[in-house]
Amino acid sequence: MASAAEDPERWASDGTGALSLRLARSKAAVDQLGPLEQDLIASFHPKFVYPLFGDEETIYGYEDLDVQLVFNSSTLKNYLSINYTASLPEPDPIEKIIYKYIPSDYTKSEENFQTDLEASGTSKFTPPGKKISSYRSLPSKGKRKSEHFLASKRWERCTTDQMEDEQDVIYELWATNWKTPGFRDYHRRMQILVLFYIEGGTYIEEDDDRWEFVVLFERRKLRSADEDSNPYSYHFCGYVSLYSFYHYPSSIRLRLSQFIVLPPYQSTGHGCKSIDLPTRPWRPSESFEDLRDKEDLKLLFENKVFDEKPLSELIPVSSEWYEATRTKWKLANRQFARLLELALRWKFTALKESDDGKLERLYRIAVKERLYRFNYDSLSTSRRKKEEKNYRILFKMYG
Incomplete structure (x- = not known):
């Protein structure tokens, strides 16, 4: 040996x-x-x-x-x-x-x-806490070429018990905290996932009562259930941890801290349903930013925000329209810049709205200008190569 x-x-x-x-x-x-x-x-x-x-x-x-x-x-x-x-x-x-x-x-x-x-x-296992929402899948009907790439909806919210009972599988969001019977032990079982899937993630303190949690479960009808047993099985999909803080003058707000959807449930829209809450993220990770961008971009497309002007007037975009639109939809400057880039990229490639090489060059310049502003402190003599590399990475990601 x-x-x-x-x-x-x-x-x-x-x-x-x-x-x-x-x-x-x-x-x-x-x-x-x-x-x-x-x-x-x-x-x-x-x-x-x-x-x-x-x-x-x-x-x-x-x-x-x-x-x-x-x-x-x-x-x-x-x-x-x-x-x-x-x-x-x-x-x-x-x-x-x-x-x-x-x-x-x-x-x-x-x-x-x-x-x-x-x-x-x-057994009669049910999730700890209180159910606050549920949603079910919708059959995909495909999309027309003219529809944006986020147009098809996978889920709809269940607003009645009948909607829940019509399908064998639905997904439920359960709200809970440290005072919920049994949740402290349950959290100790799921918290290792923070270390596995959140870069820089750490365990949170159990003696801080300001933590709130929303846990996502798959609920499935049991074919073998009898009258005396639980008719459903519940399966853990992921969770969100939220921290409450006082906001002047008289309100309590929640900030999203940890956010996990396990791999078997990823890339199917569950994350978007899980963060459909009035919260702001702490130090959002790149994957969380991508998820949030998709949801916000879907909202802008559904409201035809980018149809207000022809492509030629969006590159370069007027500062008045940019600021008015960004403010109306309550988006941060950096995020709205990314969303605009994504929308224009789609118009160029999917819809082929323009074959004008000049417009595409202006688009490249606009993207590079944003990257330059964002990376200003770290730029060195290799500025051009760095900008070009970042642009190509971003362009590939947008595709």
Whole structure:
């Protein structure tokens, strides 16, 4: 056997690849999933593991390492599995590290976990807190070429009990806080996801009563339910943490702090429904900014804001129209600039409203000017190359 000194890469595992997560359901709940829903129970990987395994995100001392942290999709109780084909005498203590971040009642027995899973699938588990909203899917009817790229709606809010009962699957938002019975323990199970999916994310203090939470659940009718059992199963999708603060002169406002939608539920519009709240984000991440931009841009398109002027009058846009429109829709200057760039990009490429090379050059200049203003403090002698690189990245992202 080669020593660690002779072959160090053999014993080094990428933490984000070696660790996989999964939301497990009871057998009856799995049997109800359709062919297009299998991703809901498939394994996925964390985005970050440096809070657990250091800045290099490397787990050292194992060969063919496979770490699985499985969550009961309802209760979020954990099953931990660590497998490898060989190890060094003193490898990184994986279980000891993970133990610091999850409740101590996790199990390493797959049989015990499955038994608990089946029991929770037939028990009267309901989310902690109070249901504040629900929504259901709408069949996609496609979109016409003239419609904007955010036009098709995936969801509609359920305004009556009948709307909820008409479909087997709906999604519910539950409001809760530290005073809610059972939520403190539930939060301790879900908070490790902050470390996995929010860069720079940290655990929040449980002794601060100003925290509020909104948790997103999938609610599914149980085909096997009888009169004495719960007719629904609930499955965790993600959550939002909010912090309340006093705003002069006499109101309490909420600020969005942490925001997570798990990978099986991403890219389907759940995030947009979860943040449809009167809040402002703290230090928004890039992914959150993208999500917010999509929602705000959809609103502007639906109100035909960019149809008020022909393309030739939007490049360059008059400062009077820009400021009046931005103020009317209560958008920050930097965000509205991004939204305008996105809208113009779509008009150029999707609608092909203009083949005028001059307009496209003016568009490029406008984008570069914004990037220049934003990156002013960090620009050096390589300014042109940096601007061009940023422009190409942005143009590709807008596409």
